[in-house]
Amino acid sequence: MRKKRTVASIISAHFDIPEETLPGVPRLTVTGLHRSLVENHRGITELSRERIEINGGKVHLRITGDELELSAMNNDAILITGTITSVEFE
Amino acid sequence: MEKMMNILRGVVRLEISGTRPASLLNACAAQGIEFWGVEPDGEYCVRMKIHKRDEPAVARLSARTGCTAKSLSNSGGPIFVNKIKRRYALLIGLVVCLCLLMCSSFFIWDIVVVGNESVGKGEILNALEECGVEIGSFWPSFNNVEIRTDMLLLVDGLRWITVNASGSRAIVIVRERVEKPEIVDEDALTNVIATKPGIITDITVHGGAATIKEGDTVMTGDMLVSGIVTGRTFKTRAVHASAKINARTWYELTVAAPLTESEKSYTGEEKTSWALIIGENRINFSLNSGILQLGCDKIIREYKLELDGLFILPVWLEKATYMQYDTTEVELDADILAEALKQELSERLMSELGDDGQVVSTTYTLSKSGGMLYVTLRAECTEDIAGMVAMTQEEIHSALGAGEDAEN
Numbered sequence: 005m006r007k008k009r010t011v012a013s014i015i016s017a018h019f020d021i022p023e024e025t026l027p028g029v030p031r032l033t034v035t036g037l038h039r040s041l042v043e044n045h046r047g048i049t050e051l052s053r054e055r056i057e058i059n060g061g062k063v064h065l066r067i068t069g070d071e072l073e074l075s076a077m078n079n080d081a082i083l084i085t086g087t088i089t090s091v092e093f094e
Numbered sequence: 095m096e097k098m099m100n101i102l103r104g105v106v107r108l109e110i111s112g113t114r115p116a117s118l119l120n121a122c123a124a125q126g127i128e129f130w131g132v133e134p135d136g137e138y139c140v141r142m143k144i145h146k147r148d149e150p151a152v153a154r155l156s157a158r159t160g161c162t163a164k165s166l167s168n169s170g171g172p173i174f175v176n177k178i179k180r181r182y183a184l185l186i187g188l189v190v191c192l193c194l195l196m197c198s199s200f201f202i203w204d205i206v207v208v209g210n211e212s213v214g215k216g217e218i219l220n221a222l223e224e225c226g227v228e229i230g231s232f233w234p235s236f237n238n239v240e241i242r243t244d245m246l247l248l249v250d251g252l253r254w255i256t257v258n259a260s261g262s263r264a265i266v267i268v269r270e271r272v273e274k275p276e277i278v279d280e281d282a283l284t285n286v287i288a289t290k291p292g293i294i295t296d297i298t299v300h301g302g303a304a305t306i307k308e309g310d311t312v313m314t315g316d317m318l319v320s321g322i323v324t325g326r327t328f329k330t331r332a333v334h335a336s337a338k339i340n341a342r343t344w345y346e347l348t349v350a351a352p353l354t355e356s357e358k359s360y361t362g363e364e365k366t367s368w369a370l371i372i373g374e375n376r377i378n379f380s381l382n383s384g385i386l387q388l389g390c391d392k393i394i395r396e397y398k399l400e401l402d403g404l405f406i407l408p409v410w411l412e413k414a415t416y417m418q419y420d421t422t423e424v425e426l427d428a429d430i431l432a433e434a435l436k437q438e439l440s441e442r443l444m445s446e447l448g449d450d451g452q453v454v455s456t457t458y459t460l461s462k463s464g465g466m467l468y469v470t471l472r473a474e475c476t477e478d479i480a481g482m483v484a485m486t487q488e489e490i491h492s493a494l495g496a497g498e499d500a501e502n
Contacts, residue, residue: 047116047117047120047123047124048116048119048120049116050116051115051116051119051132051134051140052134052136052137053134072134073131073132073133074119074132074134074142075130075131075132076129076130077119077122077123077129077132078123078126078128079123079124079126
């Protein structure tokens, strides 16, 4: 089955531009086990102490762990702290 | 810093309940409303903190997203200001206190003296009081030049002084006078005499005629070098006699100390008294707290209200602790005491000898009598015993007159 490619990935491949610099591409930065920064998001879909789900447009992120806390959030980025055990993409 | 800023701006802790509390969070983020410390509590409830000023906006958004926002607590600057807005007496009191604090920083409440070694602090403070520098004085009116002039006249031992005000503390920096060295008048007519008894070992004459030779025994006051000089080719004349005459001298120094001493042992009984000091006035909170108790050590501790370099208030608490003690006679170790006394004698000998003297031999003898330990030092030394004395007019005339007769 042919893999569906996004416009951003096509542009980044053709012009050799890093994909994360293009708008609409979610970016996840995990520092150790206790801090995770998600940029270019489109809102939270689920929020609990054990699981936080974030809508990244074409990608859906699920962060699971213990004592998860939404430390800060604005239109562009979400900072999650706590003990992160796994990150899944859908 | 961020926490402090948040507190100043006012913080509200909200509880958001609804089917999808995350939708309210998304709406707040989209509107640019700052929130933090989000704690989910189950699937349908979330707690978070926002600024006080954003509370109305969050209330509107919560209605739009189908959630309810309930305020759990309020804290911070705006809430505090609202609480005390109607408390006029408190506000006026705060303002008055701040004004008094600012005004009090223009007056001196503490004086520190720095740089004095031989001139006493009390003498300096008394003289400063006469110059207008004392507790409670208004420091902007100080004139350093006038204070310096007056103080140098009032206190002999000073050669320079300055007063610097730092908040409510006056720092007085002094420099003491250095004694001027003895200046020898080389035109004065002098004789050289012996300052101590001894046996002459070495003679070096710079001026005058020696009247002694090596090996001679001299007593204190004996003439060593005369200022009257007679020569074959010149008339008798009076000169400034000077010489360095080394001689063997002997010293016998004795010191005594008791073999027992009183030793304090604290009984454990203590008494505490408090007093409030306002400027130079004192308010005692206990009866008879100013009377020194016999058989007690008094330890005073002051609790002052001050910020170093900024201000010091003229009000402080004084705590006096009286600790009772008993005295018992304790016998001292004679050997240790003897060593200490020998050391004392040795230092005394060196101070009497001066810089040029040398110790040739020493002997210590110890004896005990009547509860006292006596240590005697006998020392043989070599030192310069020459001392200059001015010639009297009679001496000059009689010597010069005798000289003229001899020529004739």
